[in-house]
Amino acid sequence: MSKIIRYELYKFFTAKKIYVLCFITVALAFLISFTVKVVNTMGDVNQRINVNAQGFPLYFSLEYAGQIMPILCVILFGGLISDEYRDGTLKLALLRPYKRHEVLWAKIFVMFVGVVILLIVAFVSSYPGGLTFLEWGNSFLMDQLSFDYSGFQGIATTLLAYTYTIFPMLAFSLLVLLLSILIDNSGVTIGIGIGVHFLLTILSDYISGIEFLFVNSYYIYGIHFFMHQPAIEWVTAAASIAGYIGLSVLAATKFFAKKDILS
Amino acid sequence: MNNTVLDIENLHKSFGTREVLKGLSLKVERGDIYGFLGPNGSGKTTTIRCILGLVHPQQGRVLLNGQEIQSNFKACIVKIGTVVETPKFYEQYSGYRNLKLMLDLYQDIPDRRIDEVLEIVGMRERAGDKVKTYSLGMKQRLGLARALLHQPELVILDEPTNGLDPQGMKEIREMIIQLSSEYNITFFISTHLLNEVEVLCNRVGILKNGQKIAEGEVQSLLKQENEALEIVSADCESILSLLSRLKFVLSAKQSEKGLHAEILKGYSYMLMKELVDKNIRFDYVIPKTQSLESYFLGLTEGGKNIE
Numbered sequence: 001m002s003k004i005i006r007y008e009l010y011k012f013f014t015a016k017k018i019y020v021l022c023f024i025t026v027a028l029a030f031l032i033s034f035t036v037k038v039v040n041t042m043g044d045v046n047q048r049i050n051v052n053a054q055g056f057p058l059y060f061s062l063e064y065a066g067q068i069m070p071i072l073c074v075i076l077f078g079g080l081i082s083d084e085y086r087d088g089t090l091k092l093a094l095l096r097p098y099k100r101h102e103v104l105w106a107k108i109f110v111m112f113v114g115v116v117i118l119l120i121v122a123f124v125s126s127y128p129g130g131l132t133f134l135e136w137g138n139s140f141l142m143d144q145l146s147f148d149y150s151g152f153q154g155i156a157t158t159l160l161a162y163t164y165t166i167f168p169m170l171a172f173s174l175l176v177l178l179l180s181i182l183i184d185n186s187g188v189t190i191g192i193g194i195g196v197h198f199l200l201t202i203l204s205d206y207i208s209g210i211e212f213l214f215v216n217s218y219y220i221y222g223i224h225f226f227m228h229q230p231a232i233e234w235v236t237a238a239a240s241i242a243g244y245i246g247l248s249v250l251a252a253t254k255f256f257a258k259k260d261i262l263s
Numbered sequence: 264m265n266n267t268v269l270d271i272e273n274l275h276k277s278f279g280t281r282e283v284l285k286g287l288s289l290k291v292e293r294g295d296i297y298g299f300l301g302p303n304g305s306g307k308t309t310t311i312r313c314i315l316g317l318v319h320p321q322q323g324r325v326l327l328n329g330q331e332i333q334s335n336f337k338a339c340i341v342k343i344g345t346v347v348e349t350p351k352f353y354e355q356y357s358g359y360r361n362l363k364l365m366l367d368l369y370q371d372i373p374d375r376r377i378d379e380v381l382e383i384v385g386m387r388e389r390a391g392d393k394v395k396t397y398s399l400g401m402k403q404r405l406g407l408a409r410a411l412l413h414q415p416e417l418v419i420l421d422e423p424t425n426g427l428d429p430q431g432m433k434e435i436r437e438m439i440i441q442l443s444s445e446y447n448i449t450f451f452i453s454t455h456l457l458n459e460v461e462v463l464c465n466r467v468g469i470l471k472n473g474q475k476i477a478e479g480e481v482q483s484l485l486k487q488e489n490e491a492l493e494i495v496s497a498d499c500e501s502i503l504s505l506l507s508r509l510k511f512v513l514s515a516k517q518s519e520k521g522l523h524a525e526i527l528k529g530y531s532y533m534l535m536k537e538l539v540d541k542n543i544r545f546d547y548v549i550p551k552t553q554s555l556e557s558y559f560l561g562l563t564e565g566g567k568n569i570e
Contacts, residue, residue: 003368010364011353088351091317095345096368097337260278261317 004098004106012110021072022121028068029122029129032060037133054151055142056130057123057158058223064122065165065219067201073173074193076114079186080107080177081256086186088263104256108249111177115169123162145227157226164222167241171215172197174248181255212236215244266293267329268417268449269314274323276309276473283309284320285473291417291451291466296443298460298481299453300559301470307453310470311347311421314451316340327417341369344415346423350406354395358386358405361394362412369413380408384438400431407438411448418442419451424459436463457559469559484558489513490531494522494538496545505541509534521545 012018033056040048051059084090093103140147140154149157176193183189197216204214211217212232218241224231232240269291276284283306291297301307312318314325316336325332332339352361362377381387384404389397397405403423410418423439424432440463442448454460460467460481467484469477477484496502502522506515511530516523526534531548538545 007364007368014355088348089353091315091347092351092365093368094317095315095340095343095347096365097341097370098368099336258319260319261312 004093004096004102005109007093008106008110009113012114017076018114018117021076021118024072025064025118025121026125026129028064029060029125030132032063033126033129033133050141050143051134052137052141053127053130053134054137054140054149054154056134057126057155058142058161058226060126060129061122061158061162061165062220062223065119065162065169066216069118069122069165069169070172070197070216070219071194072118073115073169074176074190074197076118077111077173077176078180078190078193080111081180082184082186082189085184085261085263090263091261094261100257101253104253105249108174108177108252111173112166112170115166115173119162119165119169123159161222161226164225165219167245168215168218168221171241171244171248172219174245174252175215178248178252178255181252181259212240215241267291268293268295268327269451270326270329271310271314272324272326274310274313274320274325276306276313276318276320283473284313284323286323287470287473287475288323289468289475289478291449293416293449294443294447295466296439296450296452296464298464298467299451299470300457300460300467301453301455303455305470306473307455307470308348308421309473311345311419311451311453314419315343315345315347317347341413342416343419344410344413344417345419345421346403346406346410347419347421349399349425350402350409352394352402352405355393357391357393358397358401358408359390361405362390362409365409366412372413376412376414380411383411383442384408385434399426400428400434403427403431403435404438407435411442414446415448417449417451421453422455423452424454424456432459439463489525490528491551492524492526492531492534493518493520493547493549493551494524494545495547495549496521496543498544501541501543502538502545505537505543506534509537523551 036049036051036056036059049059081090094100140149140157147154175196176189179189179192179196180186183192200214200216204211204217217232218237221232221237225234267290269289271287271289274284274287275282287306287310289299299307299310309318313320313323314332316332327339327342330339352358353364356364359377359381362380363374366372366374366377377390378387381390384407386401386404386408389401394402394405407420407423410420420439424435427435436459439450439452443450452459452464464481466479467477467481468475494502499517499522503515503517506512506522506524511527511533513525513527515525524534531550535548
């Protein structure tokens with residue numbers, strides 16, 4: 001199994017996509033920090049964003065994990081199966097001594113790695129991004145909240161908040177993988193994946209009481225948890241995310257095992 | 264030791280309402296270069312995909328050395344090397360890197376094996392170049408190298424000379440014959456090129472509309488019980504009248520240049536003697552040899568079934 005994982009990782013890291021998306025993430029960290037500075041300098045007093053460089057990484061994760069990263073995951077993983085299917089290279093691994101589910105699970109591992117990398121890049125780049133345009137400040141300031149953290153405590157707590165995003169983002173990415181198996185066309189998969197993201201956003205905004213059923217409710221769960229105001233109990237959150245991951249892996253394994261490889 | 268390497272039993276496959284394979288069965292014996300011949304769309308590639316587990320048949324099974332491939336996939340696939348349709352590679356990597364990626368998916372194959380297979384297919388010099396710079400012929404060679412990487416018993420090639428120029432075709436064919444004799448590899452080669460089967464294969468299975476319509480030794484399929492002759496003459500009526508009275512003439516019909524006659528083997532001298540004795544003018548009597556092409560066309564176009 002480790003050989004097939006290495007094979008998938010090699011392909012992942014020698015493709016340009018991940019590096020382009022990492023660059024976009026870094027650029028966004030600086031852009032959003034700059035936007036905060038512009039709003040605070042030129043905007044209405046009531047519209048000011050009370051965030052300093054200590055709290056900016058957490059503020060950035062609100063924007064990045066909540067809105068941008070799901071789209072980056074759709075772009076990154078939408079072609080994981082369908083691009084290889086189109087290029088005829090999917091069968092290369094399937095004609096080696098590995099069961100289909102092993103090939104698929106190696107790809108899922110790569111997805112996990114991809115999600116972690118994007119979050120690490122977002123976390124790391126948000127500090128220089130914040131420091132470029134904002135003051136470090138005396139306390140950890142994020143929106144209306146001020147915490148009396150030491151610099152290290154602030155960084156550790158922010159890192160924890162980013163870590164909470166890994167599994168809900170993986171759960172959403174697995175839905176994208178499922179689409180990629182079913183559709184055979186990365187363009188259509190990406191289109192539908194982005195559509196699903198916006199649909200989930202709209203549904204969770206307008207339908208109250210069942211937010212716990214929507215995976216996007218957990219993208220920034222770490223921030224809610226950090227602010228001591230999670231709308232959904234952590235047990236419910238964990239069960240919901242595990243349900244998404246479990247069902248998506250099961251469905252993807254089943255469909256991939258039965259898929260006829262015709263290219 | 265079981266001499267049957269590949270045994271396909273009653274394979275059925277449909278895509279939607281279109282039935283592509285209709286109970287296909289065939290056997291490939293150890294050491295064979297088996298030609299899997301059929302017109303485009305007859306189900307050759309689907310059969311290969313079923314053998315390799317890329318496509319799931321609705322019915323039937325495929326055995327490799329007596330073991331069912333579907334239920335013993337890992338054990339069986341390591342004995343099979345394959346190129347399905349046009350060989351596909353990671354075009355952004357070099358030929359060597361492509362082979363290394365595949366080699367690393369097997370257990371305990373040393374890196375020097377890459378050099379060995381590159382040597383066999385004559386690709387050592389270009390192995391460091393990116394695959395996207397390769398010609399189709401070079402990709403076919405590299406595909407063959409990849410198929411040989413893990414020293415398989417059976418190599419399945421799907422239209423291996425497709426798109427190659429005559430020189431490229433010749434080289435690939437010679438390579439297959441050499442590999443078969445030197446390394447005792449059994450080949451299963453799908454093709455729609457009749458002369459490829461004639462020059463390359465010892466056995467052939469002919470497929471039409473998802474069904475096998477003939478199978479056997481290439482030479483015995485070509486062997487004829489009767490002789491066919493083309494009689495070039497302007498006086499067809501007199502000749503037809505004569506032929507209808509001769510007992511050794513099996514059939515005769517008018518053709519473009521005269522008459523086409525089928526006679527018992529060894530009677531061509533008698534036929535010419537009769538023509539001369541009766542003072543019937545003719546220009547030539549041309550013996551027509553049976554080619555795989557005429558045999559194939561007889562089967563696939565005429566609907567004649569030898570089974």
